Amino acid sequence: MSETWSVEEHLDDILRSVRPLEPIELQLLDAQGCVLVEDVPVPTSLPPFDNSSMDGYAVRTADVEGASEEFPAVLAVIGDVAAGSGDLPVVGPGQAARIMTGAAMPPGAEAVVPVEWTDGGLGGGPVDSMNARSADPAGGAGEVRVHRPVPAGRHVRPRGSDVQAGALALSAGTVLGPPQVGLLAAIGRGSVRVRPRPRVVVLSTGSELVPPGEQLGSGQIYDSNSFVLTSAARDAGAISYRVGAVADDADTLRATIEDQLIRADLIVTSGGVSVGAYDVVKEVLSKIDEGSGSVEFRRLAMQPGKPQGFGLIGPERTPVLALPGNPVSAYVSFELFVRPAVRALMGRASVRRETARARLETEEPLTSPDGKRQFLRGSYLPPAAGETHGAVRPVGGSGSHLIAALAQANVLIDVPEKTTLLAAGEEVTVVLLD
Numbered sequence: 001m002s003e004t005w006s007v008e009e010h011l012d013d014i015l016r017s018v019r020p021l022e023p024i025e026l027q028l029l030d031a032q033g034c035v036l037v038e039d040v041p042v043p044t045s046l047p048p049f050d051n052s053s054m055d056g057y058a059v060r061t062a063d064v065e066g067a068s069e070e071f072p073a074v075l076a077v078i079g080d081v082a083a084g085s086g087d088l089p090v091v092g093p094g095q096a097a098r099i100m101t102g103a104a105m106p107p108g109a110e111a112v113v114p115v116e117w118t119d120g121g122l123g124g125g126p127v128d129s130m131n132a133r134s135a136d137p138a139g140g141a142g143e144v145r146v147h148r149p150v151p152a153g154r155h156v157r158p159r160g161s162d163v164q165a166g167a168l169a170l171s172a173g174t175v176l177g178p179p180q181v182g183l184l185a186a187i188g189r190g191s192v193r194v195r196p197r198p199r200v201v202v203l204s205t206g207s208e209l210v211p212p213g214e215q216l217g218s219g220q221i222y223d224s225n226s227f228v229l230t231s232a233a234r235d236a237g238a239i240s241y242r243v244g245a246v247a248d249d250a251d252t253l254r255a256t257i258e259d260q261l262i263r264a265d266l267i268v269t270s271g272g273v274s275v276g277a278y279d280v281v282k283e284v285l286s287k288i289d290e291g292s293g294s295v296e297f298r299r300l301a302m303q304p305g306k307p308q309g310f311g312l313i314g315p316e317r318t319p320v321l322a323l324p325g326n327p328v329s330a331y332v333s334f335e336l337f338v339r340p341a342v343r344a345l346m347g348r349a350s351v352r353r354e355t356a357r358a359r360l361e362t363e364e365p366l367t368s369p370d371g372k373r374q375f376l377r378g379s380y381l382p383p384a385a386g387e388t389h390g391a392v393r394p395v396g397g398s399g400s401h402l403i404a405a406l407a408q409a410n411v412l413i414d415v416p417e418k419t420t421l422l423a424a425g426e427e428v429t430v431v432l433l434d
Protein backbone atom coordinates (compact mmCIF):
# COMPACT_ATOMS: atom_id res chain seq x y z
CA MET A 1 0.00 0.00 0.00
CA SER A 2 2.71 2.48 -0.80
CA GLU A 3 1.24 4.22 -3.84
CA THR A 4 -1.73 6.52 -3.37
CA TRP A 5 -4.51 6.35 -5.96
CA SER A 6 -6.96 9.09 -6.85
CA VAL A 7 -10.70 8.42 -6.77
CA GLU A 8 -10.80 8.58 -10.58
CA GLU A 9 -7.86 6.19 -11.01
CA HIS A 10 -9.47 3.61 -8.73
CA LEU A 11 -12.84 3.96 -10.49
CA ASP A 12 -11.23 3.70 -13.94
CA ASP A 13 -9.42 0.55 -12.86
CA ILE A 14 -12.74 -0.98 -11.74
CA LEU A 15 -14.60 0.04 -14.89
CA ARG A 16 -11.81 -1.30 -17.12
CA SER A 17 -12.22 -4.73 -15.54
CA VAL A 18 -15.99 -4.95 -15.25
CA ARG A 19 -17.72 -6.16 -18.42
CA PRO A 20 -21.49 -6.05 -19.02
CA LEU A 21 -23.20 -9.36 -18.23
CA GLU A 22 -24.15 -11.67 -21.11
CA PRO A 23 -27.71 -11.02 -22.33
CA ILE A 24 -30.50 -13.47 -21.55
CA GLU A 25 -34.16 -13.75 -22.49
CA LEU A 26 -36.34 -12.56 -19.60
CA GLN A 27 -40.05 -12.38 -19.00
CA LEU A 28 -41.26 -8.79 -19.22
CA LEU A 29 -41.61 -8.07 -15.53
CA ASP A 30 -38.24 -9.60 -14.79
CA ALA A 31 -36.73 -7.35 -17.46
CA GLN A 32 -37.86 -4.15 -15.74
CA GLY A 33 -34.90 -1.84 -15.15
CA CYS A 34 -32.69 -3.82 -17.54
CA VAL A 35 -31.04 -2.68 -20.78
CA LEU A 36 -32.56 -4.10 -23.95
CA VAL A 37 -30.01 -5.66 -26.32
CA GLU A 38 -32.25 -6.17 -29.35
CA ASP A 39 -34.18 -3.81 -31.63
CA VAL A 40 -37.83 -4.68 -31.12
CA PRO A 41 -40.06 -4.15 -34.20
CA VAL A 42 -43.82 -3.73 -34.03
CA PRO A 43 -45.36 -6.96 -35.40
CA THR A 44 -48.94 -5.67 -35.69
CA SER A 45 -50.10 -2.07 -35.85
CA LEU A 46 -51.47 -0.47 -32.71
CA PRO A 47 -54.39 -0.19 -32.40
CA PRO A 48 -54.78 -3.39 -34.43
CA PHE A 49 -58.20 -2.24 -35.76
CA ASP A 50 -60.24 0.98 -36.04
CA ASN A 51 -62.03 1.34 -32.72
CA SER A 52 -64.23 3.70 -30.76
CA SER A 53 -62.79 6.19 -28.27
CA MET A 54 -66.21 6.75 -26.68
CA ASP A 55 -69.18 4.86 -25.36
CA GLY A 56 -71.93 5.78 -27.81
CA TYR A 57 -73.39 4.89 -31.17
CA ALA A 58 -71.54 4.00 -34.36
CA VAL A 59 -73.30 5.82 -37.18
CA ARG A 60 -73.15 6.79 -40.84
CA THR A 61 -72.40 10.53 -40.96
CA ALA A 62 -75.05 11.28 -43.59
CA ASP A 63 -77.71 9.97 -41.20
CA VAL A 64 -76.91 12.52 -38.49
CA GLU A 65 -76.23 15.55 -40.68
CA GLY A 66 -78.03 18.60 -39.28
CA ALA A 67 -79.24 16.71 -36.17
CA SER A 68 -80.13 18.79 -33.12
CA GLU A 69 -81.90 18.28 -29.84
CA GLU A 70 -84.99 19.88 -31.33
CA PHE A 71 -84.77 17.87 -34.57
CA PRO A 72 -82.92 14.68 -33.65
CA ALA A 73 -81.88 12.04 -36.16
CA VAL A 74 -83.81 8.89 -35.29
CA LEU A 75 -81.84 5.71 -36.00
CA ALA A 76 -82.67 2.02 -35.59
CA VAL A 77 -80.30 0.37 -33.11
CA ILE A 78 -79.18 -2.94 -34.62
CA GLY A 79 -77.19 -4.28 -31.67
CA ASP A 80 -74.28 -3.83 -29.30
CA VAL A 81 -70.56 -3.87 -30.08
CA ALA A 82 -68.63 -4.38 -26.86
CA ALA A 83 -64.83 -4.31 -26.53
CA GLY A 84 -63.71 -7.79 -27.49
CA SER A 85 -66.74 -8.46 -29.75
CA GLY A 86 -65.68 -10.51 -32.72
CA ASP A 87 -69.02 -10.48 -34.58
CA LEU A 88 -69.66 -7.06 -36.02
CA PRO A 89 -73.09 -6.02 -37.30
CA VAL A 90 -73.17 -4.10 -40.59
CA VAL A 91 -74.55 -0.59 -40.08
CA GLY A 92 -76.81 0.30 -42.99
CA PRO A 93 -78.50 3.63 -43.82
CA GLY A 94 -80.75 4.82 -40.98
CA GLN A 95 -79.09 2.43 -38.54
CA ALA A 96 -76.73 2.70 -35.57
CA ALA A 97 -74.88 0.15 -33.45
CA ARG A 98 -74.45 0.84 -29.75
CA ILE A 99 -70.69 0.77 -29.24
CA MET A 100 -68.34 0.74 -26.23
CA THR A 101 -64.91 2.37 -25.87
CA GLY A 102 -62.25 0.14 -27.43
CA ALA A 103 -64.75 -1.89 -29.50
CA ALA A 104 -64.02 -2.36 -33.22
CA MET A 105 -65.89 -0.08 -35.61
CA PRO A 106 -68.61 -2.08 -37.32
CA PRO A 107 -68.56 -2.05 -41.13
CA GLY A 108 -70.67 0.73 -42.62
CA ALA A 109 -70.25 3.09 -39.66
CA GLU A 110 -67.99 6.13 -40.15
CA ALA A 111 -68.05 7.88 -36.78
CA VAL A 112 -69.19 7.54 -33.19
CA VAL A 113 -71.71 9.76 -31.44
CA PRO A 114 -71.04 9.80 -27.67
CA VAL A 115 -74.01 8.62 -25.64
CA GLU A 116 -74.25 12.08 -24.05
CA TRP A 117 -75.25 13.49 -27.47
CA THR A 118 -78.26 11.16 -27.62
CA ASP A 119 -81.38 10.16 -25.69
CA GLY A 120 -79.69 6.82 -24.96
CA GLY A 121 -82.64 5.07 -26.61
CA LEU A 122 -84.95 6.17 -23.77
CA GLY A 123 -87.02 8.66 -25.76
CA GLY A 124 -86.32 11.66 -23.48
CA GLY A 125 -83.64 14.37 -23.38
CA PRO A 126 -79.87 13.85 -23.45
CA VAL A 127 -78.55 11.18 -21.07
CA ASP A 128 -75.31 11.07 -19.04
CA SER A 129 -74.56 7.41 -19.55
CA MET A 130 -75.84 4.07 -20.78
CA ASN A 131 -77.85 1.85 -18.48
CA ALA A 132 -75.88 -1.19 -17.28
CA ARG A 133 -76.59 -4.22 -19.46
CA SER A 134 -77.83 -6.19 -16.43
CA ALA A 135 -80.46 -3.52 -15.69
CA ASP A 136 -81.46 -2.96 -19.32
CA PRO A 137 -80.76 -6.03 -21.48
CA ALA A 138 -82.65 -4.49 -24.44
CA GLY A 139 -80.54 -1.29 -24.46
CA GLY A 140 -78.84 -2.32 -27.68
CA ALA A 141 -82.16 -2.44 -29.59
CA GLY A 142 -85.01 -0.08 -30.48
CA GLU A 143 -84.39 3.50 -31.56
CA VAL A 144 -81.95 6.20 -30.61
CA ARG A 145 -82.33 9.94 -31.04
CA VAL A 146 -79.08 11.66 -31.98
CA HIS A 147 -78.85 15.37 -31.06
CA ARG A 148 -75.65 16.39 -32.87
CA PRO A 149 -73.94 15.66 -36.19
CA VAL A 150 -70.47 14.09 -36.40
CA PRO A 151 -67.90 14.26 -39.19
CA ALA A 152 -66.36 11.03 -40.52
CA GLY A 153 -63.69 9.60 -38.24
CA ARG A 154 -64.88 11.48 -35.15
CA HIS A 155 -64.28 9.48 -31.94
CA VAL A 156 -62.60 6.74 -33.95
CA ARG A 157 -59.01 5.66 -33.25
CA PRO A 158 -57.74 4.41 -36.60
CA ARG A 159 -55.74 1.20 -36.93
CA GLY A 160 -52.01 2.05 -36.65
CA SER A 161 -52.62 5.56 -35.27
CA ASP A 162 -50.46 4.69 -32.24
CA VAL A 163 -47.67 2.83 -34.02
CA GLN A 164 -47.48 1.08 -37.39
CA ALA A 165 -46.49 -2.54 -38.04
CA GLY A 166 -42.82 -2.69 -39.02
CA ALA A 167 -41.85 0.44 -37.07
CA LEU A 168 -39.25 0.19 -34.31
CA ALA A 169 -41.00 -0.12 -30.95
CA LEU A 170 -37.81 0.10 -28.89
CA SER A 171 -34.18 0.15 -29.90
CA ALA A 172 -31.30 -1.79 -28.38
CA GLY A 173 -29.85 0.12 -25.47
CA THR A 174 -33.21 1.26 -24.09
CA VAL A 175 -33.61 0.95 -20.33
CA LEU A 176 -36.92 -0.77 -19.66
CA GLY A 177 -38.99 1.40 -17.34
CA PRO A 178 -42.70 0.87 -16.76
CA PRO A 179 -43.86 2.61 -19.99
CA GLN A 180 -41.43 0.53 -22.09
CA VAL A 181 -42.58 -2.67 -20.38
CA GLY A 182 -46.14 -1.56 -21.19
CA LEU A 183 -45.34 -1.00 -24.87
CA LEU A 184 -43.73 -4.45 -25.15
CA ALA A 185 -46.83 -6.00 -23.63
CA ALA A 186 -49.09 -3.97 -25.95
CA ILE A 187 -47.32 -5.31 -29.04
CA GLY A 188 -47.57 -8.84 -27.70
CA ARG A 189 -44.00 -9.49 -26.57
CA GLY A 190 -43.93 -11.79 -23.54
CA SER A 191 -40.17 -11.83 -23.15
CA VAL A 192 -37.16 -9.84 -24.41
CA ARG A 193 -33.38 -10.12 -24.56
CA VAL A 194 -31.74 -7.92 -21.96
CA ARG A 195 -28.67 -7.77 -19.82
CA PRO A 196 -29.80 -9.23 -16.50
CA ARG A 197 -29.58 -7.53 -13.15
CA PRO A 198 -26.27 -8.40 -11.53
CA ARG A 199 -26.37 -10.58 -8.43
CA VAL A 200 -24.45 -8.75 -5.74
CA VAL A 201 -23.39 -10.60 -2.60
CA VAL A 202 -22.81 -8.35 0.40
CA LEU A 203 -20.69 -9.61 3.21
CA SER A 204 -19.72 -7.67 6.30
CA THR A 205 -16.89 -8.68 8.54
CA GLY A 206 -16.15 -8.06 12.19
CA SER A 207 -16.38 -10.12 15.37
CA GLU A 208 -18.08 -7.18 17.08
CA LEU A 209 -21.12 -7.33 14.82
CA VAL A 210 -24.56 -8.51 15.90
CA PRO A 211 -27.63 -8.64 13.64
CA PRO A 212 -30.28 -6.00 14.47
CA GLY A 213 -33.02 -7.45 16.65
CA GLU A 214 -30.65 -9.42 18.88
CA GLN A 215 -29.17 -8.50 22.27
CA LEU A 216 -25.85 -6.63 22.29
CA GLY A 217 -23.07 -7.97 24.49
CA SER A 218 -20.18 -5.95 25.81
CA GLY A 219 -18.08 -4.38 23.05
CA GLN A 220 -20.59 -5.37 20.40
CA ILE A 221 -22.47 -3.18 17.88
CA TYR A 222 -25.17 -3.83 15.36
CA ASP A 223 -24.17 -4.72 11.83
CA SER A 224 -25.49 -1.81 9.78
CA ASN A 225 -23.12 -1.94 6.81
CA SER A 226 -24.48 -5.14 5.35
CA PHE A 227 -27.95 -3.59 5.42
CA VAL A 228 -27.00 -0.27 3.86
CA LEU A 229 -24.88 -1.98 1.20
CA THR A 230 -27.52 -4.60 0.36
CA SER A 231 -30.19 -1.96 0.00
CA ALA A 232 -27.87 0.35 -1.95
CA ALA A 233 -27.09 -2.51 -4.35
CA ARG A 234 -30.79 -3.13 -4.84
CA ASP A 235 -31.31 0.59 -5.36
CA ALA A 236 -28.59 0.57 -8.02
CA GLY A 237 -30.52 -2.11 -9.93
CA ALA A 238 -28.91 -5.30 -8.63
CA ILE A 239 -30.40 -8.41 -7.11
CA SER A 240 -28.64 -8.29 -3.77
CA TYR A 241 -27.97 -11.00 -1.24
CA ARG A 242 -26.98 -10.11 2.29
CA VAL A 243 -24.69 -12.57 3.99
CA GLY A 244 -24.64 -12.16 7.76
CA ALA A 245 -21.52 -10.70 9.32
CA VAL A 246 -18.52 -13.01 9.23
CA ALA A 247 -16.22 -13.09 12.26
CA ASP A 248 -12.63 -11.89 11.91
CA ASP A 249 -11.32 -15.36 11.19
CA ALA A 250 -9.42 -16.02 7.96
CA ASP A 251 -10.59 -19.62 7.40
CA THR A 252 -14.27 -18.78 7.96
CA LEU A 253 -14.04 -15.77 5.68
CA ARG A 254 -12.24 -17.73 2.94
CA ALA A 255 -14.82 -20.53 3.08
CA THR A 256 -17.72 -18.05 3.05
CA ILE A 257 -16.39 -16.18 0.04
CA GLU A 258 -15.72 -19.39 -1.86
CA ASP A 259 -19.28 -20.57 -1.12
CA GLN A 260 -20.78 -17.29 -2.27
CA LEU A 261 -18.89 -17.15 -5.58
CA ILE A 262 -21.43 -19.51 -7.17
CA ARG A 263 -24.25 -16.96 -6.99
CA ALA A 264 -22.30 -13.71 -7.36
CA ASP A 265 -21.69 -11.42 -10.30
CA LEU A 266 -20.05 -9.04 -7.83
CA ILE A 267 -18.96 -9.40 -4.23
CA VAL A 268 -18.88 -6.47 -1.83
CA THR A 269 -17.23 -6.79 1.55
CA SER A 270 -17.08 -4.26 4.35
CA GLY A 271 -14.40 -3.95 7.02
CA GLY A 272 -11.07 -5.57 7.59
CA VAL A 273 -9.12 -3.61 5.01
CA SER A 274 -7.07 -1.32 7.22
CA VAL A 275 -3.77 -1.98 8.94
CA GLY A 276 -4.93 -3.72 12.12
CA ALA A 277 -3.96 -7.19 13.27
CA TYR A 278 -7.53 -8.45 12.80
CA ASP A 279 -8.06 -7.06 9.29
CA VAL A 280 -8.72 -10.47 7.76
CA VAL A 281 -10.37 -9.35 4.51
CA LYS A 282 -7.07 -8.02 3.35
CA GLU A 283 -5.27 -11.11 4.56
CA VAL A 284 -7.65 -13.52 2.82
CA LEU A 285 -8.42 -11.68 -0.40
CA SER A 286 -4.84 -10.77 -1.21
CA LYS A 287 -4.13 -14.49 -1.45
CA ILE A 288 -7.40 -16.10 -2.43
CA ASP A 289 -6.66 -16.76 -6.04
CA GLU A 290 -2.97 -16.91 -6.68
CA GLY A 291 -2.25 -17.38 -10.37
CA SER A 292 -5.60 -16.26 -11.74
CA GLY A 293 -5.84 -12.82 -10.21
CA SER A 294 -6.40 -11.52 -6.74
CA VAL A 295 -7.53 -8.47 -4.86
CA GLU A 296 -5.23 -5.51 -4.66
CA PHE A 297 -5.40 -3.24 -1.63
CA ARG A 298 -4.63 0.40 -2.07
CA ARG A 299 -4.79 3.72 -0.32
CA LEU A 300 -6.90 6.41 -1.97
CA ALA A 301 -6.44 10.17 -1.71
CA MET A 302 -9.95 10.34 -0.33
CA GLN A 303 -11.82 10.91 2.90
CA PRO A 304 -13.79 8.93 3.92
CA GLY A 305 -12.90 5.71 2.15
CA LYS A 306 -9.13 5.73 2.19
CA PRO A 307 -8.42 1.98 2.24
CA GLN A 308 -9.96 0.08 -0.69
CA GLY A 309 -9.53 -3.31 -2.26
CA PHE A 310 -10.42 -4.37 -5.79
CA GLY A 311 -9.76 -7.44 -7.86
CA LEU A 312 -11.16 -10.42 -9.75
CA ILE A 313 -11.39 -13.81 -8.07
CA GLY A 314 -12.52 -17.37 -8.70
CA PRO A 315 -13.02 -19.30 -11.92
CA GLU A 316 -15.38 -16.67 -13.34
CA ARG A 317 -13.06 -13.84 -12.36
CA THR A 318 -15.80 -12.32 -10.25
CA PRO A 319 -15.16 -8.69 -9.30
CA VAL A 320 -14.70 -8.04 -5.59
CA LEU A 321 -14.83 -4.62 -4.01
CA ALA A 322 -13.52 -4.60 -0.46
CA LEU A 323 -14.80 -1.47 1.28
CA PRO A 324 -13.63 0.02 4.55
CA GLY A 325 -15.69 -0.82 7.63
CA ASN A 326 -16.44 2.64 8.98
CA PRO A 327 -20.14 3.01 8.12
CA VAL A 328 -19.92 6.34 6.28
CA SER A 329 -16.78 5.17 4.48
CA ALA A 330 -18.55 2.00 3.38
CA TYR A 331 -21.57 3.88 2.03
CA VAL A 332 -19.55 6.63 0.30
CA SER A 333 -17.35 3.93 -1.23
CA PHE A 334 -20.45 2.15 -2.47
CA GLU A 335 -21.74 5.29 -4.14
CA LEU A 336 -18.43 6.12 -5.78
CA PHE A 337 -17.24 2.66 -6.82
CA VAL A 338 -19.77 -0.15 -6.36
CA ARG A 339 -22.74 1.63 -7.91
CA PRO A 340 -20.84 2.39 -11.14
CA ALA A 341 -19.66 -1.24 -11.22
CA VAL A 342 -23.25 -2.49 -10.86
CA ARG A 343 -24.38 -0.15 -13.63
CA ALA A 344 -21.49 -1.26 -15.86
CA LEU A 345 -22.49 -4.92 -15.32
CA MET A 346 -26.02 -3.97 -16.37
CA GLY A 347 -24.68 -2.36 -19.55
CA ARG A 348 -25.98 1.06 -18.58
CA ALA A 349 -24.55 3.91 -20.65
CA SER A 350 -24.31 6.23 -17.67
CA VAL A 351 -22.83 4.66 -14.58
CA ARG A 352 -22.30 7.69 -12.37
CA ARG A 353 -24.62 9.61 -10.13
CA GLU A 354 -25.71 13.01 -11.37
CA THR A 355 -24.04 16.06 -9.92
CA ALA A 356 -25.10 19.68 -9.51
CA ARG A 357 -23.45 22.94 -8.52
CA ALA A 358 -24.74 24.44 -5.30
CA ARG A 359 -24.11 27.40 -3.03
CA LEU A 360 -22.63 26.43 0.31
CA GLU A 361 -24.56 27.47 3.40
CA THR A 362 -22.51 27.26 6.56
CA GLU A 363 -21.93 29.32 9.71
CA GLU A 364 -18.27 28.32 10.02
CA PRO A 365 -15.94 27.84 7.01
CA LEU A 366 -15.34 24.16 6.20
CA THR A 367 -11.86 22.73 6.34
CA SER A 368 -10.66 19.82 4.24
CA PRO A 369 -7.36 17.91 4.31
CA ASP A 370 -4.86 18.97 1.65
CA GLY A 371 -4.33 16.30 -1.01
CA LYS A 372 -7.53 14.39 -0.20
CA ARG A 373 -10.79 14.49 -2.05
CA GLN A 374 -13.36 14.82 0.67
CA PHE A 375 -16.98 13.77 0.44
CA LEU A 376 -18.98 15.56 3.12
CA ARG A 377 -22.61 14.78 3.70
CA GLY A 378 -25.02 17.54 2.78
CA SER A 379 -28.64 18.51 2.73
CA TYR A 380 -29.37 20.00 -0.68
CA LEU A 381 -32.24 22.19 -1.82
CA PRO A 382 -32.59 22.39 -5.63
CA PRO A 383 -32.69 25.85 -7.28
CA ALA A 384 -35.85 27.84 -6.65
CA ALA A 385 -37.73 29.17 -9.70
CA GLY A 386 -35.54 31.66 -11.57
CA GLU A 387 -32.35 30.64 -9.77
CA THR A 388 -29.45 28.78 -11.35
CA HIS A 389 -28.04 27.13 -8.24
CA GLY A 390 -29.50 25.25 -5.32
CA ALA A 391 -28.14 25.49 -1.80
CA VAL A 392 -26.36 22.88 0.27
CA ARG A 393 -25.81 22.71 4.01
CA PRO A 394 -23.39 20.22 5.54
CA VAL A 395 -24.96 17.73 7.93
CA GLY A 396 -22.80 16.28 10.68
CA GLY A 397 -19.03 16.51 10.62
CA SER A 398 -16.44 14.64 8.63
CA GLY A 399 -16.22 11.65 11.02
CA SER A 400 -16.78 8.38 9.19
CA HIS A 401 -18.77 6.91 12.09
CA LEU A 402 -21.61 9.49 11.85
CA ILE A 403 -24.46 7.25 10.74
CA ALA A 404 -27.27 9.49 12.01
CA ALA A 405 -26.12 12.51 10.00
CA LEU A 406 -25.72 10.33 6.91
CA ALA A 407 -29.41 9.46 7.20
CA GLN A 408 -30.23 13.20 6.98
CA ALA A 409 -28.16 13.76 3.83
CA ASN A 410 -29.36 13.73 0.23
CA VAL A 411 -26.04 14.68 -1.39
CA LEU A 412 -22.31 14.28 -0.99
CA ILE A 413 -20.39 17.54 -1.13
CA ASP A 414 -17.41 16.82 -3.37
CA VAL A 415 -14.44 18.85 -2.11
CA PRO A 416 -11.47 18.70 -4.53
CA GLU A 417 -8.09 17.38 -3.35
CA LYS A 418 -6.43 20.79 -3.33
CA THR A 419 -9.21 22.68 -1.57
CA THR A 420 -8.53 23.16 2.14
CA LEU A 421 -11.07 25.83 3.05
CA LEU A 422 -14.62 26.55 1.89
CA ALA A 423 -16.47 29.67 3.02
CA ALA A 424 -20.22 30.29 3.08
CA GLY A 425 -21.57 31.29 -0.33
CA GLU A 426 -18.90 29.44 -2.32
CA GLU A 427 -19.99 27.22 -5.17
CA VAL A 428 -19.47 23.49 -4.66
CA THR A 429 -20.22 20.31 -6.58
CA VAL A 430 -22.73 17.95 -5.01
CA VAL A 431 -23.32 14.32 -5.90
CA LEU A 432 -27.09 13.72 -5.90
CA LEU A 433 -28.00 10.60 -3.95
CA ASP A 434 -31.60 10.23 -5.07
Ligand SMILES: Nc1nc2c(c(=O)[nH]1)N[C@H]1C(S)=C(S)[C@@H](COP(=O)(O)OP(=O)(O)OC[C@H]3O[C@@H](n4cnc5c(N)ncnc54)[C@H](O)[C@@H]3O)O[C@H]1N2
Pocket residue numbers: 204205206208209221222223224225226245270271272273274275276279304305306307323324325326327329400
Ligand atom coordinates in the same frame (compact mmCIF):
# COMPACT_ATOMS: atom_id res chain seq x y z
N1 LIG B 1 -3.49 2.86 12.17
C1 LIG B 1 -4.46 3.10 11.28
N2 LIG B 1 -5.70 2.83 11.61
C2 LIG B 1 -6.69 3.08 10.74
C3 LIG B 1 -6.39 3.66 9.51
C4 LIG B 1 -5.02 3.92 9.19
O1 LIG B 1 -4.69 4.39 8.09
N3 LIG B 1 -4.10 3.60 10.11
N4 LIG B 1 -7.40 3.96 8.67
C5 LIG B 1 -8.69 4.24 9.27
C6 LIG B 1 -9.68 4.39 8.28
S1 LIG B 1 -9.61 5.79 7.40
C7 LIG B 1 -10.68 3.50 8.10
S2 LIG B 1 -11.93 3.83 6.98
C8 LIG B 1 -10.77 2.28 8.86
C9 LIG B 1 -11.03 1.09 7.98
O2 LIG B 1 -10.97 -0.02 8.74
P1 LIG B 1 -11.44 -1.44 8.33
O3 LIG B 1 -11.93 -1.47 6.95
O4 LIG B 1 -10.39 -2.37 8.68
O5 LIG B 1 -12.74 -1.64 9.20
P2 LIG B 1 -12.90 -2.25 10.64
O6 LIG B 1 -11.68 -2.01 11.41
O7 LIG B 1 -13.43 -3.59 10.48
O8 LIG B 1 -14.05 -1.29 11.17
C10 LIG B 1 -13.90 0.07 11.26
C11 LIG B 1 -15.04 0.65 12.09
O9 LIG B 1 -16.28 0.41 11.49
C12 LIG B 1 -17.12 -0.38 12.31
N5 LIG B 1 -17.81 -1.37 11.48
C13 LIG B 1 -17.21 -2.31 10.75
N6 LIG B 1 -18.13 -3.06 10.12
C14 LIG B 1 -19.32 -2.58 10.49
C15 LIG B 1 -20.66 -2.96 10.17
N7 LIG B 1 -20.90 -3.98 9.36
N8 LIG B 1 -21.66 -2.25 10.70
C16 LIG B 1 -21.40 -1.20 11.53
N9 LIG B 1 -20.16 -0.80 11.86
C17 LIG B 1 -19.14 -1.49 11.36
C18 LIG B 1 -16.19 -1.07 13.25
O10 LIG B 1 -16.81 -1.48 14.43
C19 LIG B 1 -15.13 0.00 13.46
O11 LIG B 1 -15.59 0.96 14.37
O12 LIG B 1 -9.59 2.05 9.59
C20 LIG B 1 -9.10 3.20 10.28
N10 LIG B 1 -8.01 2.80 11.07
Ligand code: MOO
Pocket residue numbers: 302303304305306307324326329330400
Ligand atom coordinates in the same frame (compact mmCIF):
# COMPACT_ATOMS: atom_id res chain seq x y z
O1 MOO C 1 -11.08 6.53 5.06
MO1 MOO C 1 -11.73 6.24 6.48
O2 MOO C 1 -12.87 5.82 5.41
O3 MOO C 1 -11.48 7.99 6.47
O4 MOO C 1 -12.80 6.67 7.67
